[in-house]
Amino acid sequence: QVQLVESGGGLVQAGGSLRLSCAASGNIFSIISLKLVGWYRQAPGKQRELVATISSSGSTDYADSAKGRFTISRDTSENTVYLQMNSLKPEDTAVYYCRVMTTRDYWGQGTQVTVSS
Numbered sequence: 001q002v003q004l005v006e007s008g009g010g011l012v013q014a015g016g017s018l019r020l021s022c023a024a025s026g027n028i029f030s031i032i033s034l035k036l037v038g039w040y041r042q043a044p045g046k047q048r049e050l051v052a053t054i055s056s057s058g059s060t061d062y063a064d065s066a067k068g069r070f071t072i073s074r075d076t077s078e079n080t081v082y083l084q085m086n087s088l089k090p091e092d093t094a095v096y097y098c099r100v101m102t103t104r105d106y107w108g109q110g111t112q113v114t115v116s117s
Helices: none
Strands: 004-007 010-013 018-024 036-042 049-054 060-062 070-075 080-085 094-101 105-107 111-116
Touching: 004 094, 018 094, 018 111, 036 070, 036 080, 049 070, 049 080, 060 070
Parallel strands: 010 111
Antiparallel strands: 004 018, 018 080, 036 049, 036 094, 049 060, 070 080, 094 105, 094 111
16 A cells, blocks of 8 residues: 655745655555556546656656657655646646555655646
């Protein structure tokens, strides 16, 4: 069983930065069946979408909307995944979720990010 707790959301002006954290209850990067660790977001009235992923080997992937502005990273000793978000835009406003997929699918409760223009 994996529990995920996100933090770091808030209200920021356009052009600002935020750093989101996702703390996992276990050593997720040692799980043999680990398939995916990533950040997703869901804006009001829209479907949840992928923002960025990081693999057990550390390779990363980003949605086009995040490339060049967001960076996903991890601290394996702290079982924590981060999302550094720079040059934020109003369209980045959403609830951001952490996801870990093994043979089961785990989601955090989400953290609200609001970017004002």
